Amino acid sequence: MKVKTVPFIKIAIASLLGISLSIFLSPTISIILLGSFALICHFHRSFKNYSPYFMLAIVSFVLGYISFHLNPLKNMDQQTYQWKGIVIEKGQKFSKGMKYVIQVLSLDNQEKEVSVKGKVMLMLKNETNLQKGDFVQFQGKCNLISFEDTAFWDQVNFKKGLHATVWSNQIHKTGEKDKFYHYLGKIQNYFENKIQSHFNDKSSAALATGILLGDKSYMDKETKNEFINSGAAHILAVSGLHVGILTLFLNFSLGIFFQNRIKFPIIIVILLFYAFITGLSPAVVRAVLMACLALVAKMFNRNYIIVNILAFCFTLQLLMDPIIIFHLGFWLSYLAIIGIIFIQPHLVMPTKNKISKWLQDNITVGISAQIATLPILLGFLGKFPVLFIITNLITLPLSILATYFGFFLLFIAEIPIFSDLVGFITNNLFSTVLLANNWIANLAFSNIQFQPSFAGLLVSIAGLIALIGYLNYKSKNSQTNSVLNYI
Numbered sequence: 092m093k094v095k096t097v098p099f100i101k102i103a104i105a106s107l108l109g110i111s112l113s114i115f116l117s118p119t120i121s122i123i124l125l126g127s128f129a130l131i132c133h134f135h136r137s138f139k140n141y142s143p144y145f146m147l148a149i150v151s152f153v154l155g156y157i158s159f160h161l162n163p164l165k166n167m168d169q170q171t172y173q174w175k176g177i178v179i180e181k182g183q184k185f186s187k188g189m190k191y192v193i194q195v196l197s198l199d200n201q202e203k204e205v206s207v208k209g210k211v212m213l214m215l216k217n218e219t220n221l222q223k224g225d226f227v228q229f230q231g232k233c234n235l236i237s238f239e240d241t242a243f244w245d246q247v248n249f250k251k252g253l254h255a256t257v258w259s260n261q262i263h264k265t266g267e268k269d270k271f272y273h274y275l276g277k278i279q280n281y282f283e284n285k286i287q288s289h290f291n292d293k294s295s296a297a298l299a300t301g302i303l304l305g306d307k308s309y310m311d312k313e314t315k316n317e318f319i320n321s322g323a324a325h326i327l328a329v330s331g332l333h334v335g336i337l338t339l340f341l342n343f344s345l346g347i348f349f350q351n352r353i354k355f356p357i358i359i360v361i362l363l364f365y366a367f368i369t370g371l372s373p374a375v376v377r378a379v380l381m382a383c384l385a386l387v388a389k390m391f392n393r394n395y396i397i398v399n400i401l402a403f404c405f406t407l408q409l410l411m412d413p414i415i416i417f418h419l420g421f422w423l424s425y426l427a428i429i430g431i432i433f434i435q436p437h438l439v440m441p442t443k444n445k446i447s448k449w450l451q452d453n454i455t456v457g458i459s460a461q462i463a464t465l466p467i468l469l470g471f472l473g474k475f476p477v478l479f480i481i482t483n484l485i486t487l488p489l490s491i492l493a494t495y496f497g498f499f500l501l502f503i504a505e506i507p508i509f510s511d512l513v514g515f516i517t518n519n520l521f522s523t524v525l526l527a528n529n530w531i532a533n534l535a536f537s538n539i540q541f542q543p544s545f546a547g548l549l550v551s552i553a554g555l556i557a558l559i560g561y562l563n564y565k566s567k568n569s570q571t572n573s574v575l576n577y578i
Contacts, residue, residue, distance in 0.1 A: 102147060110154070113155030122152070294525055302493075363383070433563065465555065
C-alpha cells in the first residue's frame with residue numbers, strides 16, 4: 092500500500108505526536124521541536140510536503156496542552172471540594188457502594204466556585220439510586236491520575252479515560268435533570284425492560300442487556316471474569332462487532348422496503364442514535380463513524396480505502412477529545428482493527444470450501460486481533476487468553492447469532508405473540524452462549540497471567556510496527572475491502 096493513497100495516516104500520526112508531546116514533554120521543548128521541524132520542512136525542498144503535518148502536530152499539541160494542563164482539575168489533586176455535575180452513565184455496584192460517571196460542571200472550595208469541565212468516577216459509599224441526567228452535588232477528595240505514580244498503569248482513571256476519582260459518603264439530587272441524558276436514560280430503560288420481559292432466565296437477560304445496550308450492571312462479577320478468561324471480553328463490550336451486526340441487519344431489513352438513497356440515511360440516523368444509547372464508548376464511536384462514512388461513500392457511488400477511513404476516525408476522535416488517549420478501549424478498538432486489516436489477509440489460505448473458509452475467517456480474525464492488541468495485554472492487563480481460538484470457533488459465532496436475534500427482538504418488541512416467539516429463541520441463544528463460554532473459561536490453562544510492564548509495552552509496539560511494515564512491504568495489493576468487514 093502506497094502512503095500517497097492514504098494521506099490520513101500521516102495526519103493521524105501528526106495528531107498523535109502533538110498530543111503525546113503535550114503530555115510527556117515541557118511546552119517549551121515541544122514547541123521548539125515541532126516549530127523547528129516545520130521550518131525545516133517549509134524551506135527544504137525535499138521535505139516541503141511534510142510542513143502541513145508538523146503544523147497539524149502543533150495544533151494537536153495546543154489542544155492536548157489545554158486538555159491536560161490548563162484544566163482547573165490539574166491543580167486540585169488531593170483536595171476536598173463541593174462538586175456539581177450531571178450523572179451521564181448508569182450506576183454500577185461495587186464492594187463498598189455504587190459508582191457513577193459524573194460530567195463535572197463546577198467546584199466550590201468554600202472560597203469561590205470554579206467552572207470545570209471533565210469526567211470523574213464518583214465512588215459513593217452507599218447505594219443511592221441515581222438516574223442518567225440527574226443534576227447532583229457531593230463533597231469529596233479529588234484523586235487525579237499521576238504519571239509519577241508507580242501504580243499509574245493500573246489506575247481506573249487511565250483505563251476508563253477519566254480525569255479523576257472522587258470518593259464521597261453522600262450525594263444530593265438538586266431536583267433538576269439534563270433533558271438530553273434524561274431521555275437517553277429513559278429510552279435505554281425502555282429497551283432493557285423489553286429484554287427482561289421477554290426472557291425467563293435472569294442471567295441470559297443480563298448478558299443480552301450488556302451485549303445489545305452496553306449496560307453490564309446486571310451481570311455478576313463471576314460471569315464477567317469468565318468472558319475475560321476465555322478471551323471473549325470483546326463480545327461484552329459494545330464495539331465494532333455489534334455495530335457491524337446492526338448495520339448489516341438494518342441494511343437487509345430496510346432493503347426490502349427502500350432504495351439505497353433512502354435506506355442509507357435511515358441507517359446512519361439509527362447508528363448515531365445507537366451510539367448515544369450505549370454510552371458513546373470510544374469503540375462504538377469509531378465503529379459508527381466508519382460505518383457512516385462508508386454508507387455516505389456508497390450513497391454517492393464513491394470508492395474508499397479502509398485505512399483512510401480508519402485514520403480519519405482516529406484523528407477526529409483524538410482532536411475532539413484528547414483525554415481519550417488514556418482510554419484502553421480506544422486503543423484496543425483501533426489495534427484490533429489494524430490487526431484485522433494488515434495481518435489477517437496474510438494468514439488466509441485460498442479455498443473454495445465454505446466450511447473451510449468459515450473456519451479460516453474465525454481463526455485468523457482472532458489471531459490477527461490478538462497479535463495487534465498484544466501491547467495492551469503486556470503493558471496493562473497482564474492476562475493472555477490461551478484458548479481464544481476455541482472461543483472464536485464456538486462462543487463468537489453463537490454470540491453473533493444471538494445478537495442478530497436480539498436486535499430483531501428490540502425492533503418487534505411491541506408485536507404480541509411474534510415477539511414472544513422471537514424472545515424465546517433469543518433467550519435460549521444467549522443461554523447457550525453462557526454455557527459455551529463457561530465451559531471454555533473453566534478449562535485448564537484457559538489463560539496465562541503475568542505482571543504488566545512498560546518494557547513489555549514498548550517491545551511489543553516495536554514488534555507490531557515491524558511486522559506490519561514487513562507484511563505491507565511484501566504485499567502489492569491495496570486494501571480496498573468493504574468497511575463492514577472491519578467495523
